[in-house]
Amino acid sequence: MxxxxxxxxxxxxxxxxxxxxxxxxxxxxxxxxxxxxxxxxxxxxxxxxxxxxxxxxxxxxxxxxxxxxxxxxxxxxxxxxxxxxxxxxxxxxxxxxxxxxxxxxxxxxxxxxxxxxxxxxxxxxxxxxxxxxxxxxxxxxxxxxxxxxxxxxxxxxxxxxxxxxxxxxxxxxxxxxIERLSIEKEILEKKVLDLEIKNDSLVINPHFLFNTLNSIARTAYYENSHTTEELIYCLSDILRYTLKTENQLHTIEAEIDYINKYLYIQKVRFKDRLNFEMNISKELLPQRILNMTLQPIVENALIHGITPKRDGGSVKIYSEICKEEFIIYVEDDGNGFPPRVLKTIRERKNVEQTNSLGLNSTNRRLKQHFGESFGLFIKKSDYSGSIVGIKFPKS
The missing domain is CATH 3.30.450 (Beta-Lactamase)
Structure with missing residues (x-):
């Protein structure tokens, strides 16, 4: 048995x-x-x-x-x-x-x-x-x-x-x-049929893109280029995830899996100039959030926090469980928000008019879906780095 x-x-x-x-x-x-x-x-x-x-x-x-x-x-x-x-x-x-x-x-x-x-x-x-x-x-x-x-x-x-x-x-x-590449390719072809049914205008690009990525990954596999193979599959997964409905709810586990792959690609790019750390409570993994919530915040930390520093820096993602809500923090040890942006945020007590940092649309989506008491907030921003909090209700 x-x-x-x-x-x-x-x-x-x-x-x-x-x-x-x-x-x-x-x-x-x-x-x-x-x-x-x-x-x-x-x-x-x-x-x-x-x-x-x-x-x-x-x-x-x-x-x-x-x-x-x-x-x-x-x-x-x-x-x-x-x-x-x-x-x-x-x-x-x-x-x-x-x-x-x-x-x-x-x-x-x-x-x-x-x-x-x-x-x-x-x-x-x-x-x-x-x-x-x-x-x-x-x-x-x-x-x-x-x-x-x-x-x-x-x-x-x-x-x-x-x-x-x-x-x-x-x-x-x-x-x-052992990755069964031919089986994955077969399933991806079924997904292309799904795209055909929904929108004929989307057929060519996803079909070409995913099958091309799959072929490149297969070549890398047989040439023992394992880092290249892993990068391609991470990129493929990221593209699939971003194609999902904007306001579709996903588990935090799925969102974190996506961010791990995103940061893996960035780590290959930045090498020793980037370190990242995840510390999300297991209790939060089944909770629901809007897809693509964390990515703009993490990207902001990389572009405006880590990239300008000669020696790079680190990004930490961790969680806090409160009575009626939970918070995910994205922290970097960069140079903080530009003064004019931070002044705007503090005056308005939210993250409006920060479109260039990719925060405004994320904050608006969260408030529209969960209510005005939820969304993004800046916990800290100075010469030693920034901490952006993302507040969600408990499911």
């Missing part, structure tokens, strides 16, 4: 998101990894807020309706009581199913009408959540057509098969971590 949950947990501990997060669709459609008991081990793309508010009894598990479908062996697709389409693909090691990859959790063009038949007032009474909160979550549910669902079904199948192979190679057989 295989200890199913332990195998999946071991794989998650080996940075599963970094390996598969780059081959999921560029969209806000849900894709998660669960064990046989419905416990959520990884969210590649998060579940809809509607499911969390209305359907689920426990935050870390799928709803009872989904759990009842897993492992019935009859089909890999179903429609829930609220009309949402879901796909689930088993992860089979040997002859035993050790978990599932679940995707979509959105309306199809055939079931979208059910969205308008739901009684928000009744749902509010049943769940104890406010009508406004449920109505907002309901309005954000996506709709996909049959062609898109087939693509997601193929992607879920690819991811589940590759996770099973990873368990056999890396966990059971204790083999080295």
């Amino acid at each position: 295989i200890e199913a949950e332990n195998l999946l947990v071991k794989l998650v501990d080996q940075r599963l998101y970094g390996r598969y997060g780059s081959v999921i669709p560029i969209s806000n459609i849900s894709l998660i990894l669960v064990d046989n008991m419905g416990k959520i081990l990884m969210e590649f793309n998060p579940e809809p807020e509607f499911c969390k508010l209305v359907c689920k009894k426990e935050a870390a598990r799928v709803c009872d309706g989904c759990l009842s479908r897993l492992g019935n062996g009859l089909e890999h697709r179903y429609v829930c009581e609220y009309g949402l389409e879901s796909i689930y693909m088993p992860i089979v090691v040997g002859e035993e199913t050790v978990g599932f990859v679940i995707g979509v959790q959105a309306y199809s063009t055939d079931t979208e009408y059910k969205k308008y038949l739901l009684d928000v007032a009744t749902l509010s009474e049943e769940t104890g959540e406010s009508q406004e909160k449920i109505a907002k979550a309901l309005s954000t549910l996506g709709t996909v057509d049959s062609k898109e669902i087939r693509i997601y079904e193929q992607i879920c199948g690819h991811v589940s098969n590759n996770i099973a192979l990873d368990i056999e190679e890396r966990i059971l057989n204790n083999e080295t971590d």
Whole structure:
């Protein structure tokens, strides 16, 4: 008997998101990894807020309706009581199913009408959540057509098969971590189909770009140019991440993974002139933030803090947990903000009119999404460096 949950947990501990997060669709459609008991081990793309508010009894598990479908062996697709389409693909090691990859959790063009038949007032009474909160979550549910669902079904199948192979190679057989480049290329081609469906004008550039990067990485792999190969894959992951919806919520873990890759590329560029350190509480990793929140702040620290110094410097990213919120700090030991910018910030008590530093739009996005009490603030800025804080509400 295989200890199913332990195998999946071991794989998650080996940075599963970094390996598969780059081959999921560029969209806000849900894709998660669960064990046989419905416990959520990884969210590649998060579940809809509607499911969390209305359907689920426990935050870390799928709803009872989904759990009842897993492992019935009859089909890999179903429609829930609220009309949402879901796909689930088993992860089979040997002859035993050790978990599932679940995707979509959105309306199809055939079931979208059910969205308008739901009684928000009744749902509010049943769940104890406010009508406004449920109505907002309901309005954000996506709709996909049959062609898109087939693509997601193929992607879920690819991811589940590759996770099973990873368990056999890396966990059971204790083999080295071998990148299956041809398999990644095949999955990326599925992603190109996803782009085709959404916007024909986007087809040529992503198709050319990702496949070219993949070909260059393959060449570097066979020439034993491992640093070059790693740089190319980091760049490819960064480009995929930046193509995702601007105001889509991601886990802090995903955002930190992106920043690690961004800083890895910068480290190769700056060499000994740049050092960076991450210290984010594990408690915060599942929390949700807007994508591309940290990047402008980190880039600001590099361009205006580290680059002007002959000997370079360091960037530190760390967190603080408060009662109703959490804060992520980006600290550098550069020369601080230019005096005129710092004067503007202090007079206005926010980061407006700092467009040149890439802070204004990030601050505006945060306030629009989370409320006026959240966003960016300058904790410190002088000749010894700067500290920019990013304040978010707890999920």
